[in-house]
Amino acid sequence: MRPLALAVILLLGGLPASDLAAEVSVQESDRLIEIQTKRLAAEIRCPVCRGASIEESPSAFAGEMKAVIREKVVAGESRDDIRAYFADRYGEWVLLDPEPSGIMLTLWILPIGALALGALVLLVNARRWLRQPHHQEQRAVARPPRHAAVGEDIQ
Amino acid sequence: MKTLSVLGMLGIGLLFAVLGFGLTVDPDKIDSPLVGRAAPEIQLPTFSDDTLVGVSDFRGRIVVLNFWASWCVPCIEEHSVLMEAWQDYAEQGVEVVGVLYQDSPDRAEVFLAEHGGGWLQLHDVNSRAAIEYGVYGVPETFVIDADGVIAFKKVGPIEAHELTAALTKAMSDRAGAEG
Numbered sequence: 346m347r348p349l350a351l352a353v354i355l356l357l358g359g360l361p362a363s364d365l366a367a368e369v370s371v372q373e374s375d376r377l378i379e380i381q382t383k384r385l386a387a388e389i390r391c392p393v394c395r396g397a398s399i400e401e402s403p404s405a406f407a408g409e410m411k412a413v414i415r416e417k418v419v420a421g422e423s424r425d426d427i428r429a430y431f432a433d434r435y436g437e438w439v440l441l442d443p444e445p446s447g448i449m450l451t452l453w454i455l456p457i458g459a460l461a462l463g464a465l466v467l468l469v470n471a472r473r474w475l476r477q478p479h480h481q482e483q484r485a486v487a488r489p490p491r492h493a494a495v496g497e498d499i500q
Numbered sequence: 501m502k503t504l505s506v507l508g509m510l511g512i513g514l515l516f517a518v519l520g521f522g523l524t525v526d527p528d529k530i531d532s533p534l535v536g537r538a539a540p541e542i543q544l545p546t547f548s549d550d551t552l553v554g555v556s557d558f559r560g561r562i563v564v565l566n567f568w569a570s571w572c573v574p575c576i577e578e579h580s581v582l583m584e585a586w587q588d589y590a591e592q593g594v595e596v597v598g599v600l601y602q603d604s605p606d607r608a609e610v611f612l613a614e615h616g617g618g619w620l621q622l623h624d625v626n627s628r629a630a631i632e633y634g635v636y637g638v639p640e641t642f643v644i645d646a647d648g649v650i651a652f653k654k655v656g657p658i659e660a661h662e663l664t665a666a667l668t669k670a671m672s673d674r675a676g677a678e679g
Contacts, residue, residue, distance in 0.1 A: 392636040405602060406637075409627040434540075434634035436533050455515040462507060 382415045385424060389414070389431055390439050398441055532634055532653040539565075539644045540632040544622035547605040553597075553622055556648065562589075562670045563644040564596045564663070567630060569603040570611035572638045578657035579615045582641075585663055586619045593646070593674070594667060599624050601638050643667060646674040 383400055389410065391402035399407045399414070410431075417427045428440055437443040445453045534540075543554045555563065566582055568575040586596040596619040600608050605623055612621070624630055633642065636655060643652040643666040651673075652666035 392634075406627055406630070410631060412626070413628070413631055433533060434632065435636075436531075436634075455511055455518070459511045459515065462511060466505070 378415065378418050381418045382411065385414050385418070385427055386411045388428065388441055390441050392435060392439065532650075534634055534642075534650050535653055537650060539563075539642070539648050539650050540629075542624075542629040542632055544599065544624055544629055547600075547608065547621050547623060553620065555644065558595050558597075558644075559648055560593070560646055562594045562646055562667065562674065563642075564594065564667070565599060565633075565642040565644060566596065566658075567599045567601045567624070567633070567635050567638050567640045569601050569638045570607040571603065574657040575639045576615065578639055578641075578659075579617065581658055581660045581663055582619070583617055584660065585667065586617070589667060592671060594671075595620070597622060599629055601630050601635065602627060643670055645670045646677070 386400035387398045389399045391397050391399050391404060391407040391410070393404040393406050394402045397407075399410045413430075414427055417430065422430075431439050432443075539555050541554055541556055543552045545552055555565070564582070564585055566578075582596055582598075585594065590596075598617070598619060598621040600621060600623045605621075608621065608623075622629075633640070639657055641654045641658045641663070642650055643663075645651045651670050654662060
């Protein structure tokens with residue numbers, strides 16, 4: 346519920362202003378906690394349904410893992426700390442976007458390297474293509490038309 | 501130009517090699533980061549009277565910590581292996597402890613009545629113990645040495661020779677430490 350709408354309802358209900366402010370603050374705080382929890386849950390792989398995140402997975406176990414995330418968010422733990430908690434227990438594969446290191450680094454370097462190489466190939470070829478019409482004109486001037494070579498005078 | 505093309509082909513080939521290697525890796529065979537580290541402390545209730553029991557209560561003994569469920573078919577496969585270990589190694593300071601995962605004690609009792617077993621059973625009520633131990637699913641078995649360090653982890657039904665080897669090593673390490 347939007348804080349303003351909640352505030353109006355509570356005010357009409359005769360709630361004291363201080364209690365009203367506290368209630369709105371709690372609601373907003375809960376909302377922020379839920380947002381942070383969902384974001385982190387989307388970064389952690391469900392160990393049961395391994396193709397899905399904890400946020401997407403319908404499994405009860407994913408629900409329990411999400412509850413752990415929520416508790417840690419409430420406790421004020423950072424995103425890195427919470428990710429490390431699961432990685433320490435399951436391994437880096439539990440993170441849907443692990444930090445690039447070790448053999449995983451090749452998956453980052455190779456595509457970028459391939460793009461750079463492809464750009465270089467394009468650049469080299471582009472220069473050659475741009476020079477080609479000029480060369481063709483030069484060849485045309487150097488070699489006269491065939492009919493003029495055969496006969497002295499077409500006319 | 502030819503050099504660039506060759507380099508490009510090599511790069512693409514290397515990328516596919518890395519991706520292909522990844523396809524051959526079985527997550528069940530990925531080494532657990534917990535092996536070699538202190539076993540996470542957990543306090544779980546027993547089936548009978550909710551008395552809380554912790555892994556640290558068994559310090560000095562070797563613990564076979566087995567996560568299982570009554571609905572788990574491979575758990576039936578390995579049950580006899582655990583039974584033998586419980587019977588053969590108890591007097592050598594080995595404790596077999598079952599941890600019930602995503603299940604109810606009532607159904608677990610029906611399973612045990614059918615398949616046997618008298619070792620300690622604990623109930624992982626909200627799966628927190630499973631999360632602490634990095635459990636993917638059941639069955640999973642840990643061997644925790646006398647110092648409380650995880651010496652071995654098996655994902656899937658444990659086989660007799662695997663458990664024997666892990667326990668033999670843990671007992672040998674303990675004897676070495678005591679000697």
